[in-house]
Amino acid sequence: MFRGSIVALITPMDADGGIDDASLKRLVDFHVDAGTTAIVSVGTTGESATLDEDEHCRLIARTLQLADGRIPVIAGTGANSTREAITLTRCAKEAGADAALLVTPYYNKPTQEGLYLHYRAVAEAVDIPQILYNVPGRTACDLLPETVARLAKVDNIIGIKDATGDLKRVAALREGCGEGFALYSGDDASACDFMLLGGDGDISVTANVAPRLMQEMCQAALADQRVLARACDRRLSALHRDLFVQSNPIPVKWAACELGLCGVGIRLPLTWLSDQFHARVRAALEQAGCL
Structure with missing residues (x-):
């Protein structure tokens, strides 16, 4: 089981939307050095929706190559077609991914x-550890605790x-699934409380730019060191909020660029962060000690 801060890694791109390999290496090394628990490659924050199948598979393989066993890599392999999800999950297994993360069919x-049969079909088709991913705000589909x-x-x-932000689900999921089933927050703003209630970690957008502090917060929460966990979380709170002033990953890619981790690049229909939000996101980076 992966426990702690797991980064939902951005996919660095050049100005034309091509994948920026040099920045990808920089990002992987950044998270190894910061002690991040694991990387999610090509999830929502990694712009999976605008990568074609070949790019998707090649990016997972390249991230694993760059990680070189220094940090676990979880591959985002979800799709709204069960057949496509199976294909992407097979790519992840063949590349050597440590696990796969599968968003609900959007x-x-x-x-x-249908959700039960979809996930069971992928699990039966590909022998790799698989993590469900529920984010109804994006998918218009809610994977219920039962x-x-x-x-x-x-x-x-x-x-x-679980990216619902509904903390009541922690107890329901733990009761229904047992202690051996990993529960990860997908909502940075409530992740500290999620772990204090018994969750195992956070698959995080904020960790892209504040990995050390996110890991410190997660480890404190997992150890039930409530004062320390909440103190760390207060420093991160502006990032948790302001990295969503426009659709993810627009603000976090701008923030990573501001830190010199990647260049200016994002794929349509997403656009670069609007000028009116630059000062706000920069202030959040400063509050967390990133600048």
């Missing part, structure tokens, strides 16, 4: 039974990233 609004409890019985489904 846009087509499956039933709970469905997660059914899926927790599938051997290689090992956990869930």
